[in-house]
Amino acid sequence: MTTVPITETAAPLLELLDLAGVAVFAISGALLAAARRQTLVTFIFFAVVTGVGGGTARDLLIGAPVFWMGENRILLVCLAAALIVWLSPRRLWRGRALLWFDAAGLATYSAFGAAKGLAFGVAPLPAIAMGVLTACLGGIIRDVLAGEPSILMRAELYVTAAALSAAMVVGLLLLGAAPPLAGGIAAMAGFALRAGAIARGWKLPAYRR
Numbered sequence: 001m002t003t004v005p006i007t008e009t010a011a012p013l014l015e016l017l018d019l020a021g022v023a024v025f026a027i028s029g030a031l032l033a034a035a036r037r038q039t040l041v042t043f044i045f046f047a048v049v050t051g052v053g054g055g056t057a058r059d060l061l062i063g064a065p066v067f068w069m070g071e072n073r074i075l076l077v078c079l080a081a082a083l084i085v086w087l088s089p090r091r092l093w094r095g096r097a098l099l100w101f102d103a104a105g106l107a108t109y110s111a112f113g114a115a116k117g118l119a120f121g122v123a124p125l126p127a128i129a130m131g132v133l134t135a136c137l138g139g140i141i142r143d144v145l146a147g148e149p150s151i152l153m154r155a156e157l158y159v160t161a162a163a164l165s166a167a168m169v170v171g172l173l174l175l176g177a178a179p180p181l182a183g184g185i186a187a188m189a190g191f192a193l194r195a196g197a198i199a200r201g202w203k204l205p206a207y208r209r
Helices: 010-035 040-062 073-087 097-119 124-146 159-174 179-200
Strands: none
Touching (some): 010 040, 010 073, 010 179, 097 159, 097 179
């Protein structure tokens, strides 16, 4: 098995990356509830499901303790995200706010998910898959519960951006890069690709046969 150790110096920074991913995904879940003019309870539910859905599946698959079960702060972050959206003026969340927050969560969480997979002895290719799963599953669950067309059914770059971020962090870690540096570079690359898809409509070619 390929194991990339997480040093005591790097661990807090990677935990911060994890919290950032949870926060932006939780905000994206609350934003969808706002778009549907739901109650505060629904805001919180969507924030929690979107924030922890992908990470929960990842931890179960790699045999790690489920990351939000042993502490309060993860759910508190989700609760805070829901309250921030609930209490903020609606004009702040108009337009493509949901897409941009989702893009930030996608890039951050795919990098963290892949790095955590490596740290738990997952081989490089499955670690990349864990990164993609971590980044995409929460948003998929959010869309299904809201009756929204899943982003997976659109041609625009989404999973590809998550895969880029996950693959870059795995490659950089295997080359000996420091985890915070590898995570930061990978997250920025994934976000840049997803941003291009949002702003310029970049997409993969569809099946035409």
